[in-house]
Amino acid sequence: MTEAVDVKDTGGWICNRCGLPLTVQKTRLQYFRVIFALDLPACPGCGMILIDEELATGKMAEAEEALEDK
């Protein structure tokens, strides 16, 4: 997930490995037993998914706190 390079000229993220612009794709991510469906930027070539910091520290962190077994 650390392979992307923001190329302002293309207006979006490019996969550093494949050289392909990321496209928004339906992805599924699992945390414990729950699988979430998310539309996320991903590389059409290698499948790398980009999760930006806002999402990770925002909604995903909120979900983790709700799910973590206390």
Add this chain to the structure above:
Amino acid sequence: MDETTDTSPPQETESLCPVCFRRIKARRICHGDEVFLVKECPDHGSFKTVLWRGKPSMSEWQRPKGPVHPDISYTQIERGCPFDCGLCNAHEQLPCSVLIEVTDRCNLHCPVCFADSGVREIEDPSLERLSWLLERAMAAAGPCNLQLSGGEPTLRDDLPDIIGLARGIGFSFIQVNTNGLRLSKDKDYAVRLKEAGLSSVFLQFDGTDDTIYRALRGRGLLDNKLPAVRNCGEVGLGVILVPTLIKGVNTGNVGDIVRQALAMSPTVRGVHFQPVSYFGRFPVSYGDEGRFTLPELMSAIEDQTAGLMNLNDFSPPGCEHSHCSFHATYMHTSDGGIRLIGAAGGDNCCPLDLSAGGVNKTVDTVSTRWRLPSNTSPLSDCSSLSGERACCGRPQPFARDEGDMDLDLFLREIASRSFTISAMAFQDAENLDLERLRGCCISVVSQDGMLVPFCAYNLTARDGKGLYRRRSRSRQ
């Protein structure tokens, strides 16, 4: 019984003689998928009590935790466990919950009552006394959960004042353990409790049939339970249903209890089963045949809900000793879907610290914890993100959801729509295991200001004598 069929080495522990309370050695021995506690008193002979029947096995049911000793002990160790509770500094877990009995009075006289309430003439503690007791509990245990219990705490007209007092001292989660009789009739009282800061109601709820209440409580009570729940819901109080289970009395009603609880969701936030323990007041005829062990209950939940909940959903606890309880957390969506959301199999993640790093750390952490599902979920025709239920034949009132979850929907609903199934197996003088007792995280604040583990506080010898609780009479 033939102990030579057992291939597992017996595990040594300690217990008490149920007659004289002498501390004696004990062993946990396995016979097939049953585990027994075996012990011998030099004066009163041998005792054998079932601890565990069935799967998952007792040895699998583990969630190891390192001992943590209390910083503040109100007692010195003299005779050793369990005679010096205060908590003593050899105790191996900090309290996550303290329970205080605000009255001994009760408006029922249940044949089964761990507190043996209503038979002693004990004055209600004054607010000043309760303040002192709660301050002591706060000093030793910190701002943990507080349970207001009794007797029947709602007999106190000043219960809202007690709640306010507790809030002022720093307790932020306060529950009341109640039979619901007053709450079913006195909604104004429920409003006052809520406004004073009550967080939750733990409602005695032994079943969906009045024959059960007549057996356990001495009279039919079902007509009170549903109005109690309704009144709590209308004033914004969540309710947990608490059935006491006795094999053969209401263990066949477990599925109906779960369905009734779901039908009353989201006011009802879960069910907390308590298999009977022989302390306090109970019919002496119940022996091992009345016991319903945790794995039996897990299987009963699966069998009686036709798989709505699965045995594999349940996990051992993170707080108390592993063999004390199980739990599973679900989300109950408004369309009747039940989705497991708790960690399975004792998974135990450390809290995620996202504040400590930048993008790379975030990415590393997220990539460690979140993963791509290994298989495509076997989406049933009846599950979808919108949760439409009736697409393949007769609509089910509740159905298990295993499909993908919309993250935004999850975050919107989880706070109000979580639903927990749990159970706690208390110990009594027959099956007491001091290793488990030392891991206890529920302390009773005794009348003289000590913190005593719940099972030690309620421990009752065969003649009715209490180890800690003062009794004014012997068992007949």
